[in-house]
Amino acid sequence: MMFETKRGTRDAYGETLAELGYHDPRIVVLTADLAGSTKTSDFASAHPDRFYNMGVAEANMIGTAAGLALSGFRPFVSTFAMFATGKVWEQIRQVVAYPKTPVRIVATHAGLTVGEDGASHQMLEDIANMRVLPNMSVIVPSDAVEAAGAIRFVAKHDEGPVYVRLARAAFPVIHDGDQAFEFGKAEILAQGTDVTIAACGLMVSVALEARDELSSDGISAEVINVSTIKPLDRETLLASARKTGVVVTVEEHQIINGLGSAICELLSEELPTPVVRVGVDDRFGQSGNAEELLAHYGLDVSGLVAATKQALMRIVT
Amino acid sequence: MDMQALQAKANQLRGDVLKIVTTAKSGHPGGALGMADLLTALYYKYLRHDPRNPQWEDRDRFVLSNGHTCPILYAILADQGYFDRDELWSFRKLGAMLQGHPSTAWKIPGVEACSGSLGNGLSVALGMAMGAKLAKRDSRIYCFVSDGELQEGQPWEAATAAAHHRVDNLCMMIDWNGCQIDGRVADVMNVGDLAGKFRAFGWNVHEIDGHDYGQIMNAYVSFLAARGSGKPTAIAAHTLLGKGVSFMEDVPKWHHGFLSKEQMEQAFADLGLGSPSA
Numbered sequence: 120m121m122f123e124t125k126r127g128t129r130d131a132y133g134e135t136l137a138e139l140g141y142h143d144p145r146i147v148v149l150t151a152d153l154a155g156s157t158k159t160s161d162f163a164s165a166h167p168d169r170f171y172n173m174g175v176a177e178a179n180m181i182g183t184a185a186g187l188a189l190s191g192f193r194p195f196v197s198t199f200a201m202f203a204t205g206k207v208w209e210q211i212r213q214v215v216a217y218p219k220t221p222v223r224i225v226a227t228h229a230g231l232t233v234g235e236d237g238a239s240h241q242m243l244e245d246i247a248n249m250r251v252l253p254n255m256s257v258i259v260p261s262d263a264v265e266a267a268g269a270i271r272f273v274a275k276h277d278e279g280p281v282y283v284r285l286a287r288a289a290f291p292v293i294h295d296g297d298q299a300f301e302f303g304k305a306e307i308l309a310q311g312t313d314v315t316i317a318a319c320g321l322m323v324s325v326a327l328e329a330r331d332e333l334s335s336d337g338i339s340a341e342v343i344n345v346s347t348i349k350p351l352d353r354e355t356l357l358a359s360a361r362k363t364g365v366v367v368t369v370e371e372h373q374i375i376n377g378l379g380s381a382i383c384e385l386l387s388e389e390l391p392t393p394v395v396r397v398g399v400d401d402r403f404g405q406s407g408n409a410e411e412l413l414a415h416y417g418l419d420v421s422g423l424v425a426a427t428k429q430a431l432m433r434i435v436t
Numbered sequence: 437m438d439m440q441a442l443q444a445k446a447n448q449l450r451g452d453v454l455k456i457v458t459t460a461k462s463g464h465p466g467g468a469l470g471m472a473d474l475l476t477a478l479y480y481k482y483l484r485h486d487p488r489n490p491q492w493e494d495r496d497r498f499v500l501s502n503g504h505t506c507p508i509l510y511a512i513l514a515d516q517g518y519f520d521r522d523e524l525w526s527f528r529k530l531g532a533m534l535q536g537h538p539s540t541a542w543k544i545p546g547v548e549a550c551s552g553s554l555g556n557g558l559s560v561a562l563g564m565a566m567g568a569k570l571a572k573r574d575s576r577i578y579c580f581v582s583d584g585e586l587q588e589g590q591p592w593e594a595a596t597a598a599a600h601h602r603v604d605n606l607c608m609m610i611d612w613n614g615c616q617i618d619g620r621v622a623d624v625m626n627v628g629d630l631a632g633k634f635r636a637f638g639w640n641v642h643e644i645d646g647h648d649y650g651q652i653m654n655a656y657v658s659f660l661a662a663r664g665s666g667k668p669t670a671i672a673a674h675t676l677l678g679k680g681v682s683f684m685e686d687v688p689k690w691h692h693g694f695l696s697k698e699q700m701e702q703a704f705a706d707l708g709l710g711s712p713s714a
Contacts, residue, residue: 187566210590
């Protein structure tokens with residue numbers, strides 16, 4: 120399966136947010152000197168009175184967003200994932216997660232595909248940092264269409280805080296334009312019987328391509344897009360694991376405490392199933408272009424195919 | 437309330453603070469006693485709020501950033517009818533509403549923000565102040581911080597942003613008592629001339645004696661008059677940790693702790709209150 124169109128999840132975010140701003144006067148947007156890179160500049164141009172550049176001071180930005188939420192506004196906070204979930208984890212815990220303040224943290228530049236900037240900016244621990252926090256929801260859109268849907272959802276989600284993980288790179292577009300994002304629902308993109316591949320973000324398109332390759336070897340893979348990592352769609356994942364009996368998880372994140380860990384936690388308690396986690400294995404990233412990096416860390420189609428075959432061999436032996 | 441009445445009220449609230457921490461056998465009375473005068477003036481004279489309608493949209497808001505001093509806030513909120521006074525005696529107990537640090541998660545009426553991890557509150561207050569301006573509400577936001585807390589970096593980010601965004605409906609009070617858990621602020625990590633620092637950050641600064649009601653009232657009135665100036669206000673208040681209790685005043689170890697029966701008798705006598713058991 121080859122995807123013809125590519126589009127940045129951050130581009131979809133910027134466009135959607137600016138559009139939502141016309142209909143919802145409660146939306147306010149904050150960034151820390153990264154309006155252009157996070158595409159919140161679209162909102163800034165359209166709604167300058169509701170856009171705040173907070174300078175290179177992320178900790179204060181989180182608190183300010185919480186204060187705006189407590190005043191009845193619907194704040195979106197955007198910077199790179201490294202800063203949004205790493206530098207300010209304590210602020211998020213104290214004034215966003217604990218009081219269940221509906222702050223929308225939408226971070227761009229997550230994962231290895233940041234590319235040339237290297238390890239300092241390649242955030243591979245953000246899902247871990249956010250999913251451990253009580254009250255926090257975690258969404259990782261698989262393409263620009265789903266990103267737009269997710270942003271429409273979180274804009275109206277006043278029940279608590281949400282973290283949305285976006286990227287710098289353009290992602291293959293795998294959804295049709297009219298497909299909606301469904302919060303808390305894992306999406307079975309392709310049915311299969313031999314192995315379940317559960318993926319998030321950019322890795323969903325990689326999983327779909329890997330499925331084609333596996334299919335030519337006579338292996339039937341079920342591909343699931345787990346775009347809501349918290350709360351996890353237990354039913355869909357358990358049903359698929361019950362059917363195939365082996366699960367491969369793949370994410371552009373540390374294999375510790377990300378999607379793979381979340382699925383291992385579920386399966387070990389509810390339905391012990393062999394699992395192979397594909398991701399970055401307890402290492403930091405490095406400079407390079409995005410595609411080279413993905414291949415180097417085993418996050419390309421051939422890496423995923425090899426890992427999936429290994430997983431199948433494990434259950435045979 | 438006139439000055440004498442405010443002063444008497446502050447001492448009554450100091451007595452409540454001591455009873456709260458001594459009943460709990462846990463808590464932070466020192467800073468709370470030092471802040472009592474500024475907070476009494478705020479809550480009984482200047483803050484526009486409604487204890488019967490804590491979520492009144494146009495209310496002024498108060499954020500206690502140095503959240504460990506919350507016994508004084510809880511004493512005030514109970515006295516003003518936000519909740520039943522009996523709640524004060526379950527402070528810090530399992531399942532009790534009055535958590536060890538202020539919490540909106542526990543829906544404490546009158547508490548506006550979760551605090552306790554130092555450095556967060558001024559940012560939240562800034563957001564509230566910006567929100568009030570954006571919503572065109574004539575709401576003023578007050579925030580207490582402490583001198584030790586200003587060793588954190590985040591309040592200085594907030595200080596820069598408040599001046600940049602011309603947030604003149606924000607008033608920060610600094611509990612400048614020179615004490616922190618490990619000893620004197622000057623010895624642990626000297627914060628220097630806080631009044632000068634905030635002036636340099638572009639704030640209106642009033643450096644006052646935090647126990648002199650004339651100066652306290654002048655400072656609050658100056659803040660109210662600063663609306664339209666485009667500048668946030670800092671009240672840098674020199675205070676005494678443990679103010680009003682002879683054996684606690686300016687003794688850093690009273691940052692936290694509770695009192696013996698004899699100490700309670702002495703403290704209540706110092707404050708001109710009746711018996712602590714009454």
